[in-house]
Every structure is written in C-alpha cells, then in structure tokens.
Amino acid sequence: MRVMVTGAAGFLGSHLCDRLLAEGHEVIGLDNLITGNIRNIEHLSGNPNFRFVKHDVTEYIFLSGPLDALLHFASPASPIDYLELPIQTLKVGALGTHKALGLAREKKARFLLASSSEVYGDPLVHPQKEDYWGNVNPIGPRGVYDEAKRFGEAIAMAYHRSHGVDTKIVRIFNTYGPRMRAKDGRVVPAFITQALAGQPLTVFGDGKQTRSFCFVDDLIEGIYRLLLSDLNEPCNVGNPHEMTVLQFAEAIIELTGSKSTIIHQPLPTDDPKVRQPDIAHAKRALGWEPRVPLEEGLRKTIAWFQEAGF
Numbered sequence: 300m301r302v303m304v305t306g307a308a309g310f311l312g313s314h315l316c317d318r319l320l321a322e323g324h325e326v327i328g329l330d331n332l333i334t335g336n337i338r339n340i341e342h343l344s345g346n347p348n349f350r351f352v353k354h355d356v357t358e359y360i361f362l363s364g365p366l367d368a369l370l371h372f373a374s375p376a377s378p379i380d381y382l383e384l385p386i387q388t389l390k391v392g393a394l395g396t397h398k399a400l401g402l403a404r405e406k407k408a409r410f411l412l413a414s415s416s417e418v419y420g421d422p423l424v425h426p427q428k429e430d431y432w433g434n435v436n437p438i439g440p441r442g443v444y445d446e447a448k449r450f451g452e453a454i455a456m457a458y459h460r461s462h463g464v465d466t467k468i469v470r471i472f473n474t475y476g477p478r479m480r481a482k483d484g485r486v487v488p489a490f491i492t493q494a495l496a497g498q499p500l501t502v503f504g505d506g507k508q509t510r511s512f513c514f515v516d517d518l519i520e521g522i523y524r525l526l527l528s529d530l531n532e533p534c535n536v537g538n539p540h541e542m543t544v545l546q547f548a549e550a551i552i553e554l555t556g557s558k559s560t561i562i563h564q565p566l567p568t569d570d571p572k573v574r575q576p577d578i579a580h581a582k583r584a585l586g587w588e589p590r591v592p593l594e595e596g597l598r599k600t601i602a603w604f605q606e607a608g609f
C-alpha cells in the first residue's frame with residue numbers, strides 16, 4: 300500500500316511509520332513539528348520507501364499519485380500541550396481531519412482516525428465501552444482536545460455515511476514507550492525522568508485517580524489490525540490493566556531503583572477520576588489483546604530514557 304501518516308514525527312506516528320515500513324508499505328509522513336520531533340524519524344532518512352514532508356495538515360494537503368490509506372495522527376497530545384496550544388489542538392482535530400478526509404475521499408483511500416479515550420471525558424461508566432457517549436466539559440481547558448477528537452469522529456462518520464469513505468476510528472487509551480517527549484508533562488515521562496534524576500515524583504491530587512497503561516508495540520499492533528479490518532465504527536485499543544497514579548509512581552520508583560520521594564501537587568481541571576478500556580470489541584473483531592506486561596514495557600521505556608540521556 301501507499302500510505303500517508305499525519306503526525307509522523309510524533310510518538311505514535313513514528314512507531315506507526317516503522318511498522319508500516321516493516322510490513323513493506325510505502326509511507327509518506329507529514330508533520331509540522333510543533334510537538335513532533337524529527338529525531339523520532341531520523342533513522343528512516345535514506346529509506347527509499349519513506350518520504351517526510353513538513354506540512355501543517357490544517358492546510359490543504361496536495362499529493363500526486365495514488366494513495367491506499369491515510370492515518371491521521373497529528374495532534375498535540377498531552378494536557379500541557381492543550382493548555383499551550385488550544386487553538387492548534389482544535390484546528391488539527393477539526394480542519395486537519397477535514398483535509399485528511401477530503402484527500403482520502405479523492406484518492407479512495409481507507410482512513411483511520413487517531414481518536415482518544417478523552418471522548419469519554421470524566422467517565423460515569425466504568426470501564427468504558429464504545430457505546431458510552433461520555434461526560435465531557437466542552438468549555439474546560441481539556442475540552443479543546445476532547446471536543447476536537449469528538450468532532451473528528453463525527454466528521455469521519457459523516458464522510459463514511461455521505462461519501463462512502465472507508466473510515467476507521469481508534470480510541471486510544473494511555474500509551475507509553477520509547478520516544479515520548481521527556482517534558483510533555485504526561486505522567487509516564489514525568490515520573491521516569493523525575494525518578495532517574497532523583498527528584499520527587501509529582502503526583503497530582505491524592506493520586507487515587509486511575510489510568511490503564513498500554514505499551515506502544517501492543518497499541519500499534521491493534522491499530523494495524525484495525526486498519527486492515529472492515530470495521531467503520533470506533534474501536535477501543537488499550538490495556539485494561541488499571542492502577543492508581545500513586546501505585547504507578549511507586550512502580551516507577553521501584554523499577555528505576557530510585558531514591559525519589561513522592562510529593563503531591565494540585566489536580567488539573569477536569570482530570571478524569573477513572574479510566575479503563577473495555578476491549579471486548581477489539582478482541583472479538585480484531586483478535587487483538589495486549590501482550591506486554593507493564594513491568595516489561597516500563598523497563599524498555601526506562602532504558603530508552605536512560606540512553607537518551609534524561
């Protein structure tokens with residue numbers, strides 16, 4: 300296949316490019332590099348099947364020749380980024396998804412949207428199943444991301460229903476692994492870099508809020524299967540192994556062998572109290588479930604942060 304990946308220099312986008320190339324596909328990677336890092340795809344330069352184009356996908360995307368699949372992964376992706384880049388976050392989810400769908404329609408390419416567990420907001424149903432409509436504060440600081448992803452899903456389904464575009468929507472839950480940005484403020488890079496530096500781990504609130512962490516290789520496998528599937532409606536992909544943020548901090552301290560302590564800082568506005576994917580749909584429809592245990596994934600991630608010099 301000839302495939303386009305938007306957000307190709309990001310954490311997930313770059314892993315996706317690696318996987319698509321390993322499967323023998325030709326990949327065109329787009330990124331405007333506002334939160335992506337060219338170093339994530341440096342190893343692909345010189346690969347005849349890979350081309351990088353620096354482009355903001357909220358602007359018209361021109362591509363000559365055929366296209367078989369388009370995966371729209373461009374977006375700021377951490378709560379700190381949404382606070383700093385609220386307009387860009389809304390634009391890439393709305394205008395960027397529109398441009399990407401327009402190109403997919405024109406080229407008769409299948410389209411996969413990187414959506415998010417944030418469409419469930421601060422969920423009142425637990426664990427979260429695809430048929431739950433969510434509990435989102437549309438005007439809060441996180442709302443720019445949540446609503447952008449919700450709009451993205453809505454327009455993807457509209458292009459599917461009105462124009463027959465073969466759309467897929469993956470609802471991605473917390474994912475971790477090599478190439479996360481050290482300072483993106485998310486809990487995994489924050490705790491690992493703090494532990495490695497011997498600084499206190501900053502637990503927000505009482506740390507009783509829960510998350511469920513998926514190793515990036517598992518996530519990419521699920522997304523690749525979804526891309527090849529005939530599903531058109533949203534599908535959760537994540538690891539149901541749920542834990543509190545406090546337990547997560549303790550696990551990081553143990554795995555790094557750090558002497559760091561834990562301090563508490565204020566909980567950000569609208570921080571979801573619980574989050575855990577129900578993956579029955581992915582299991583049934585894709586034959587997918589995560590395989591990498593938390594400890595194994597975290598060891599690999601910690602080793603990467605160490606090698607990268609954090």
Ligand code: UDP
Binds near residue numbers: 377504571
């Ligand atoms: N968190 C924390 N300390 C940090 C960063 C995050 O306690 O230094 C908490 C955050 O409040 C949230 C959870 O960890 O409850 C996961 O946060 P993250 O930003 O990684 O992603 P989210 O799941 O909220 O989108």
